[in-house]
Structures are given as structure tokens and as C-alpha cells.
Amino acid sequence: MVHLATVRKDDDVAAVTDGVAGVQLENDEFLTSVYGTRFAATELPQNEMPEREMPREVAYRMIKDELSLDGNPMLNLASFVTTYMEDEAEKLMTESFSKNFIDYEEYPQSAEIQNRCVNMIARLFNAPTDSDSDHAMGTSTIGSSEAIMLGTLAMKKRWQNKRKAEGKDYSRPNIIMNSAVQVCWEKAARYFDVEEKYVYCTEDRYVIDPKEAVDLVDENTIGICVILGTTYTGEYEDAKAINDLLIERGLDCPIHIDAASGGFVAPFVAPNLEWDFRLEKVVSINVSGHKYGLVYPGVGWVVWRSPEYLPQELVFNINYLGAEQASFTLNFSKGASQVIGQYYQMIRLGKHGYRSIMTNLTRVADYLSAQLTELGFIIMSQGGGKGLPLVAFRLPAERDTQYDEFALAHSLRERGWVVPAYTMAPHSGSLKMMRVVVREDFSLSRCNLLLQDIRLALKTLDAMDKDMVEKYTSHVQAHGINSHKARHNHPHYKGEKHSLQGKTGKTHGIC
Ligand SMILES: *Cc1c(COP(=O)(O)O)cnc(C)c1O
Numbered sequence: 001m002v003h004l005a006t007v008r009k010d011d012d013v014a015a016v017t018d019g020v021a022g023v024q025l026e027n028d029e030f031l032t033s034v035y036g037t038r039f040a041a042t043e044l045p046q047n048e049m050p051e052r053e054m055p056r057e058v059a060y061r062m063i064k065d066e067l068s069l070d071g072n073p074m075l076n077l078a079s080f081v082t083t084y085m086e087d088e089a090e091k092l093m094t095e096s097f098s099k100n101f102i103d104y105e106e107y108p109q110s111a112e113i114q115n116r117c118v119n120m121i122a123r124l125f126n127a128p129t130d131s132d133s134d135h136a137m138g139t140s141t142i143g144s145s146e147a148i149m150l151g152t153l154a155m156k157k158r159w160q161n162k163r164k165a166e167g168k169d170y171s172r173p174n175i176i177m178n179s180a181v182q183v184c185w186e187k188a189a190r191y192f193d194v195e196e197k198y199v200y201c202t203e204d205r206y207v208i209d210p211k212e213a214v215d216l217v218d219e220n221t222i223g224i225c226v227i228l229g230t231t232y233t234g235e236y237e238d239a240k241a242i243n244d245l246l247i248e249r250g251l252d253c254p255i256h257i258d259a260a261s262g263g264f265v266a267p268f269v270a271p272n273l274e275w276d277f278r279l280e281k282v283v284s285i286n287v288s289g290h291k292y293g294l295v296y297p298g299v300g301w302v303v304w305r306s307p308e309y310l311p312q313e314l315v316f317n318i319n320y321l322g323a324e325q326a327s328f329t330l331n332f333s334k335g336a337s338q339v340i341g342q343y344y345q346m347i348r349l350g351k352h353g354y355r356s357i358m359t360n361l362t363r364v365a366d367y368l369s370a371q372l373t374e375l376g377f378i379i380m381s382q383g384g385g386k387g388l389p390l391v392a393f394r395l396p397a398e399r400d401t402q403y404d405e406f407a408l409a410h411s412l413r414e415r416g417w418v419v420p421a422y423t424m425a426p427h428s429g430s431l432k433m434m435r436v437v438v439r440e441d442f443s444l445s446r447c448n449l450l451l452q453d454i455r456l457a458l459k460t461l462d463a464m465d466k467d468m469v470e471k472y473t474s475h476v477q478a479h480g481i482n483s484h485k486a487r488h489n490h491p492h493y494k495g496e497k498h499s500l501q502g503k504t505g506k507t508h509g510i511c
Contacts, residue, residue, distance in 0.1 A: 034061040071418050077436045077450070078420040080261050080291040084441040089344045092337075093296070099336035101140075102318065104325045110336040111325060113343045114140050120346055122303045124267050125259075125276040125285050136277070137310065138303035139328055140289075140339050144260035145184035146330050147286035147302035151256045152188040154284060154304065155223040157311040158254075168219070176216045177225040178208040179500060180232050180425035182260065183508040185225060186499050194222060200427035206233045206380070210241035214249065223254045223283075228275050229262030232424060232433065233381045234388030236262060236275065243279040254283040254309060261388055263287030263301075264294070268355040269362055269385040283309040289342045292358065292388075294349070294440060299338035357440055361389035364447050365438045369393075371451050375458065380433055389438040394431065402469040403461045405432045410473070411457040417450060426504035 034040065039058045044066070073083040085093075096110070104111045118138040123129065127136035141147040156173050163170035174195035177185055189196045199212045213224055224246075226239045239257060246253055257275060259266070264287060266273055276285060282305065289299035304310045310328065318327045349357070366383045368391045373379055376399075381392040394405055405421040412419050424431040436450070464472060496502040 034058050072416055074441060075416045076418040077439075077442070078418045080288070080437050080439070081297050082290050082294055083439060085294070085296060085341065085345075086348070089295075089341055089348070092344055093341045094337070096337040096340050097335060101334050101336040101339060102327070102332050104318070107336060110339065114339045117339060117342050117346065118301065118303065121263075121287065121301050122277075125263070125303060127277045127303060127305060134306040134308065136303060136305055137307065138301060140342075141286075141300040141302060141329065142298045142331065142334060143290060143300040144182075144258065144286045144288040145187070145300070147288075147300040148184050148256075148258060149188050149191070149330055150302050150328060151284045151286055152185075152192055152194065152222075153314060154310045155254055155256060156192060156194055157314055158309060159220075159222040161311055162252075172220050173222045174218070174220050175222055175225065176213050178227060178230065178237065178425070179427065179506070180206055180230045181225065181227065182231050182258070183499070183501070185258070190498075195220075197221075201425045202427060203431065206230060206425065207235045207237045208242075210238050210245055213242055214245040214251070217246075217251050217253050221253050223256050226255055226257050226275075227262075228257055228259040228266060229388040231261075232422065232435070233392040234261070234390040235382050236266065236270075236273065236387055239275040239279055239282065243281040246281050253281070255279070255281045257282055257285040259285050260288045260300075261291045264292035264354065265358050265361075265388055268351065268358040269389075277305055289338065293342060294345045294354075294357070295338055295341040297338075299342055358389070359385075361438045361440065361442070364442060364444050365389040365391055367444060368436060368438070368447050368451070372454075375454065391436045391438070392433050393435075394433045401462065402464065402466045403473075405434045407461060407469060407473050408454075408457055409434060411461060412453060415453045415457075417453060419450075420507075422507040423505050425506050426500060430505060 034057055037055070037058055039054055039062060044062055076083070099107050099110055101107070101110060101114070117140065122136050122138055129136070139150070141150065152175065155175070159173055160170045172195065173193075174197050175185075175189055176197045176199065179198040179200045186196065188194070197216050199208045199216065201207075207230060208226065217224070224242060226237045226242060228236050228239070230237065239255060242255060246255070259275070262275075263285065266275060276282060284302060284304045286300060286302045287293065289295045289301060290297040293299070293301075315326050315328045317324050362383075362385045365381075369379045369381070369383050372391065372393050376396060377393040378396055379391065379393050381387055381390055395401065395408075409419055409421040419434055419436055421432060421434050424433055438447075461469065499508070500506045501508045
């Protein structure tokens, strides 16, 4: 049978149209589709909070549409931060959105779940748990940055207390770290008035030199920061060498391990690497739950070996409606969802699950390294699980091409891939490099799609002459896809000259 529809005549439909024909639609009313309202034909409010409401469907759609211009998180290979969680995890987290984590009395089970996470993470990092040791302790944070602020404060306070007890000057604390540190260390030092003492990278060493680090220790040193997985090349710094040198020289100087990205990788991929509380000088460790901890942002963790390293005067007992809980945080209120998401991942995946994921990521990173080498790139990261599952690479110094890493990054961006180009930490010859962070959802087939696009981009760039490359580069720069070119930057703070980025051109690696 054929569905041949008959078109009705005016007379047949008059009854329907008559009813609305004379009605002038009130423009304000949300009667048609979102795009039929006046909101679709005016600029969204930008400066002044609007006087009147707007329908929720319109607000939702308008904001969603605007956000569609953000990059696609899946194609963002610049960041360590989790972009995939299972539906069940998302459901649990959504259901907990309205819980304030600090409210221990009202949400005792959320607090209990955080404590379980701290226990599991502390044991993963080999915190001493035998009966002779004092209790280790730890807390959740918003991310590694807050964790690092807390770790720095604890080291500073302990050092001050020691100096006071000895009747010595305690006004000029310093901290030792690699110039490739993540920017939060610069912040911690600056915010809490601790002098930064840098061990600089060289043209072929991007991690801290253990001897140089220990040589810098003096009576004012509050501690040494050792990075388990630097943001630039993902290499693990040699915590054991620093630990052993400190012991050999009888120095009372603690080590804090910044395991923001490596804390959930090394225990599974390199279980024999000694970097954690197995080393006696390691007093505190931070890790980002939202990186290889596999939780959406923001959750981090920090663990201390014993109360000796977390002076009592920094800890507040929060009495919330009758229940007491020791608290050491910078912020008071925060959502409970992320902590709950972390617990889900740890019990859902177990060590075997994390091991499988991290091993796969390491394999994909190794595959990508091999393919990029074939294309003529120089690989700067470590393969085979000796570092984070990321690939840091650059164009060979001696080459007959006109373009640089930044041009290649821009070209890939046209396909949606965000593969950032960086200028390395100071003293490494202003080396430019690119970095692909291999995250949970970066499977081998997606990796091959990326490789295809890299080949294509190289071909396009190769075909351009010098003039054309210059035009191309200035064109993409003018379009300013980087945040530092954003319109919202306050002119007063533009072009700062006080940080490693301001002083040396190092890119504060995002994460
Ligand atoms: C990401 C990162 C940080 C900052 O961590 P957040 O969780 O983003 O606050 C600090 N140090 C290193 C080595 C990192 O990779």
C-alpha cells in the first residue's frame, strides 16, 4: 500500500488556523523552540546580571551551544586530567553533588570513604604500618596543588619549630627543586615566603641532578621536592639517590615527593622502583586523583609518614554540630563527589584493573614513540614504563624545514587535536618540544588516527615555503587559541616577569 497523503484544502483547516491567526506572539514568552525566543536574537548577558529571568531550557541550550566551541576533551592530548569515567561512577558522583564534604556530622559516610581512600593510597605508597611506627596520616584535597601547599607548610613549620628550639634564626627558609617543577611549586614558595633554590636542567638532562640538589642543602632548607613524573618529559626523578646522599652526609632534610601524575602509575608499572615511603627521608607524598587516579577533576591526596612531619599547630579540630574531625586543608567547604568517585575507581578496578590500564597506556605510548621516531622526530621521554605514559618529542635540530613545533601544533589543532608545543625549562637551550599525554581513553586505534593526521600535517607544512610558513604562523598566533592571549587577562598583570615563565620563557606546562 502506498501512503499517498491528501493535502487538505483551506476550508478543512480553517478551524485550526483561525484560532492563532490574530494572535501576536509575546516575544518574551517561551512558547516556541529555544531559537524562536528573543534570547536567540540577542547577545547573552556578559557584564551585568540580567534583571529578568530566562526559561531554563533557553539558559541550558544557550550555554551548551557556547561551550561547544571549547575543545573536545577526548582530543585534548595536552592534559593528564581524566576525561572518561564509567556511567556508574558518574551516577554516583552526580547523586552526591549536593553533599558538602566538610560537614562530617551530616555526611559521616563520605568522611569514612575518604578515610578508606587515604588508607589504600598510603599503603600503595608503602607508608609504615607496622606496630613500631607512629601512625601515618593523610587527607583529600582539591588537587595536587593544594596537597603541595599543605606539604610545603608542614615542612616549613617543622623546620621553624626546630630552629626555634635551637634558638636560631628562622626567617629565611628555602626549598630545593628542579626548574622543571609544575607552577604550583613556584606558587607555594611565593605564597608562603620560602626562597626557591633551583637545580637547573641542561640540554640533555631534564630531571633533577641528585648531587647538585643535595649540595644546595643548608641550615635553612625546609626540604627537597622530587618529582615522580615531570610534566615535560614524564621522567621519574631519582628519589633514592637523593635519599641515599642525604643519609650518607647525615643531613636532616626531608624529601617531599610530587607524585601528581606518577603516584598511580609507578606502583603498577614499575613496582620495584623505590621512590616512596620505602625511602626513609621521604616524609610526604602528593598525588592527583584526577590524573592517573582516574577521577574527574578535582581531587588530590597528600600523605605524611608520621605526625612528626605534620606539626600539630597546623591541624584544626573541626567541631561540626558535635562531631570532631581533625582537618588540615586550605579550603573549608567542597563537594564530596570526587572523593566518592575515587573510592569507586579503587574498589571497582582494584590493583589488577589499574595495572591493566596503566600497562596498556605504557604500550600505546611506546608504540607512538616508535612511530614518531620513524617520522624523524627526536623522542625525549622514557619508554618501557621507566616514566609516565606520555610521549615528549621534538623536530631534529638539524633539519631543512622552515616550520617549528608550534606550527605543527597549530596544524593539528585544525583537526581538533590539542597537542601542545612547549618551551622547556630554563638552561635547556630554549628547547622546543611537543607532548602527547596518553590517557585511559587513548586507545591504539585513536593513536593511529593521530599519527595519520601528524603525517598529513607534516606534508602540508613541508609543502609551504618560508614566506608561507611565516604567514601561516602569524595567522594562527593572531587567532590566539592560547589562554594567555585571552581577552579577560587584566592588563595590570600581563607579561609578568617574576616566575620562571616570565623570566626565562619556560612554558608553565599545563596539566
Ligand atoms: C599536575 C601536576 C601538579 C598540579 O596538580 P593539580 O592536581 O593539577 O593541582 C603538580 N605537580 C606535577 C608534577 C603535576 O604533574
